[in-house]
Amino acid sequence: MEGTLRKGGKMKISVVENVLKANDAVAHENRRRLEAAGVRALNMMSAPGSGKTTLLHETIATLQNDLRFAVLVGDLQTTRDAERLGDLDAQVTQINTGRGCHLDATQVTQGLETLDLEGLDFLIIENVGNMVCPAGFDLGEHLRVILLSVPEGDDKVAKYPTLFRPADVILLTKVDLLGILDFDVSRVEEDLSHINTRAPLLRISSKTGEGMDAWLNWLRGQKVRS
Amino acid sequence: MHEMAIAVSLYDQVCRAVEAEGEIRVEEVEVRVGDLQLVVPEAFEAAWDAVCQGTGLEGSRLKIVEVPPRARCRGCDEEFRPEVDFYLCPQCGEADVDILEGREIILSSLTAERVEG
Ligand SMILES: Nc1nc2c(ncn2[C@@H]2O[C@H](COP(=O)(O)OP(=O)(O)OP(=O)(O)O)[C@@H](O)[C@H]2O)c(=O)[nH]1
Ligand SMILES: [Mg+2]
Numbered sequence: 001m002e003g004t005l006r007k008g009g010k011m012k013i014s015v016v017e018n019v020l021k022a023n024d025a026v027a028h029e030n031r032r033r034l035e036a037a038g039v040r041a042l043n044m045m046s047a048p049g050s051g052k053t054t055l056l057h058e059t060i061a062t063l064q065n066d067l068r069f070a071v072l073v074g075d076l077q078t079t080r081d082a083e084r085l086g087d088l089d090a091q092v093t094q095i096n097t098g099r100g101c102h103l104d105a106t107q108v109t110q111g112l113e114t115l116d117l118e119g120l121d122f123l124i125i126e127n128v129g130n131m132v133c134p135a136g137f138d139l140g141e142h143l144r145v146i147l148l149s150v151p152e153g154d155d156k157v158a159k160y161p162t163l164f165r166p167a168d169v170i171l172l173t174k175v176d177l178l179g180i181l182d183f184d185v186s187r188v189e190e191d192l193s194h195i196n197t198r199a200p201l202l203r204i205s206s207k208t209g210e211g212m213d214a215w216l217n218w219l220r221g222q223k224v225r226s
Numbered sequence: 227m228h229e230m231a232i233a234v235s236l237y238d239q240v241c242r243a244v245e246a247e248g249e250i251r252v253e254e255v256e257v258r259v260g261d262l263q264l265v266v267p268e269a270f271e272a273a274w275d276a277v278c279q280g281t282g283l284e285g286s287r288l289k290i291v292e293v294p295p296r297a298r299c300r301g302c303d304e305e306f307r308p309e310v311d312f313y314l315c316p317q318c319g320e321a322d323v324d325i326l327e328g329r330e331i332i333l334s335s336l337t338a339e340r341v342e343g
């Protein structure tokens with residue numbers, strides 16, 4: 001839609017174009033490509049250090065005999081997270097965003113170029129640790145996995161609702177620390193009761209293994225049925 | 227922090243719109259910004275100025291129009307206006323919505339002056 005209105009030497013041009021269109025179109029194409037290959041894609045988002053890479057490692061190590069995984073891991077700098085996953089039977093590609101505070105759909109497309117999608121069950125995208133920016137960018141994922149770790153505090157759902165609102169599952173991580181830190185799980189449940197009642201809230205610890213079965217069962221249930 | 231990425235996309239779209247108009251000088255760029263994008267207006271303006279520096283768009287002003295969210299309940303199809311931190315459906319009491327409005331960032335219009343050659 002375009003139109004030009006002239007008044008004296010000035011003119012007003014109506015444009016009406018979605019500024020995020022470029023990203024959305026690329027995300028759509030990523031999703032189509034993953035679906036064609038029968039791959040379910042998960043976008044994992046949280047604050048820095050909530051335990052995304054640790055959980056990914058435990059998850060894939062446990063399931064790798066039954067299910068095929070690939071991982072795209074986003075960080076501003078370093079290939080450390082990819083190296084931590086290097087001993088797994090999974091394709092892992094690190095994406096460095098430089099100064100970028102989030103992954104965008106084009107970076108995921110470039111990541112997909114490095115992966116063989118044939119026979120893959122899950123693509124897990126570990127987004128850049130950040131509670132605000134990643135939530136605004138569709139990557140072409142099917143499901144959003146949001147982590148909140150006990151050391152971050154029980155007020156984070158209330159403070160960052162736009163991260164938790166679109167979650168398909170919410171993982172309360174590092175629950176081995178619940179007895180050490182003052183963290184009231186009922187405050188999280190209370191906040192979620194008006195922000196997101198769809199996503200299950202699962203309590204897990206990658207350190208002790210507590211709650212891992214519920215998470216692994218949820219994940220198994222998301223596999224594309226052939 | 228994502229204001230810079232948004233400013234870069236916006237710049238490309240403004241350039242394309244300007245191209246279609248010939249020799250003009252853009253004074254104001256009006257953008258509708260959904261509240262759920264959590265764009266910080268001052269950061270967006272600063273990013274815009276940085277992106278435009280040294281280009282034909284240098285000196286153009288951003289006019290940011292905030293768009294409040296609108297949602298549809300996935301359970302009962304009720305449409306309502308949630309708050310950024312409150313999505314409870316007034317009809318069925320669940321918080322499980324599709325966002326209809328409030329996530330978009332839209333270049334809506336340009337105010338410009340023809341450059342007299
Ligand atoms: N106590 C405890 N510590 C954990 C647990 N999971 C992870 N950690 C620790 O938390 C720290 C951060 O974990 P990572 O897995 O690197 O977190 P991340 O979310 O991938 O971090 P970024 O990629 O930097 O955003 C590490 O020191 C982990 O050992 C847990 O279940 N319990
Ligand atoms: Mg990590």
Ligand SMILES: [Zn+2]
Pocket residue numbers: 299300301302303304315316317318319320
């Ligand atoms: Zn409802």
